[in-house]
Amino acid sequence: MTHRMSTLCAAAALALHAVGPAAAQAPASPLPTGEAVLAKYVEAAGGAAAYDAIKNRITHARMEITGAAVVISLTMYAAAPASLYSLAESEAIGRIESGVWDGVAWENSALRGPSVKDGVERDDALKAATFDRLAHWKAHLKSVECTGTADVNGKPAYRVAAVPKLGTPETLFFDVESGLLVRTEMTVATAAGAVPLAAEPSDYRKVDGLLMAFSSRMKVMGQERVVTIEKVEHNVELPADRFALPPEIRALIKK
Numbered sequence: 001m002t003h004r005m006s007t008l009c010a011a012a013a014l015a016l017h018a019v020g021p022a023a024a025q026a027p028a029s030p031l032p033t034g035e036a037v038l039a040k041y042v043e044a045a046g047g048a049a050a051y052d053a054i055k056n057r058i059t060h061a062r063m064e065i066t067g068a069a070v071v072i073s074l075t076m077y078a079a080a081p082a083s084l085y086s087l088a089e090s091e092a093i094g095r096i097e098s099g100v101w102d103g104v105a106w107e108n109s110a111l112r113g114p115s116v117k118d119g120v121e122r123d124d125a126l127k128a129a130t131f132d133r134l135a136h137w138k139a140h141l142k143s144v145e146c147t148g149t150a151d152v153n154g155k156p157a158y159r160v161a162a163v164p165k166l167g168t169p170e171t172l173f174f175d176v177e178s179g180l181l182v183r184t185e186m187t188v189a190t191a192a193g194a195v196p197l198a199a200e201p202s203d204y205r206k207v208d209g210l211l212m213a214f215s216s217r218m219k220v221m222g223q224e225r226v227v228t229i230e231k232v233e234h235n236v237e238l239p240a241d242r243f244a245l246p247p248e249i250r251a252l253i254k255k
Contacts, residue, residue, distance in 0.1 A: 034144030044179035100129035127167030
């Protein structure tokens with residue numbers, strides 16, 4: 001149960017950034033390039049200048065398990081270029097901390113204890129920690145290709161295959177009209193193996209010049225989760241040690 005919840009919390013962090021899309025439809029006009037789709041997304045979400053003005057972010061959210069009486073409180077601290085600390089708490093899972101600092105990806109829970117991630121799991125954690133990575137996609141993606149269109153919740157979306165320089169590939173779906181991200185499909189690397197994840201961000205609201213999704217419906221490990229953002233803070237004065245490795249993690253690295 002704890003490992004399952006840990007995976008879900010990690011997926012929530014990755015998605016904070018689910019009915020399968022229909023088969024690709026033949027576009028009425030030639031497809032845009034993947035680069036053009038990503039560029040339109042950045043502009044639609046607020047523009048490069050607005051993203052560049054943001055140096056850190058605190059996100060307060062909750063994750064509800066559909067069909068179960070479980071609500072998980074999530075607090076995520078993120079800072080450029082790639083620092084992350086997240087805290088998940090509930091009566092069902094207890095307390096789970098995770099983070100990325102100076103290239104080290106880690107997790108610590110009351111039941112499983114501290115651990116340092118390696119291999120693909122580490123690479124995916126580092127990818128997820130990259131601050132506003134889609135806004136700076138040129139620096140973090142090896143290639144992007146628009147492979148077709150798909151129906152996402154009744155509206156056409158461009159399907160983009162994104163291959164990162166670090167971590168596993170993703171398939172991104174951008175609304176044809178608005179240019180905003182409406183679905184992500186990826187595989188989350190965990191200690192138990194690869195876990196498919198689909199997330200559909202929605203309820204975009206403007207925060208400090210940026211359009212941000214305040215809701216994301218996820219399907220992972222056969223269950224549905226809904227992440228709802230409650231508050232977003234930008235350019236907060238954070239403690240100097242906010243992302244520092246906990247003593248338990250430092251002890252593991254020294255071994």
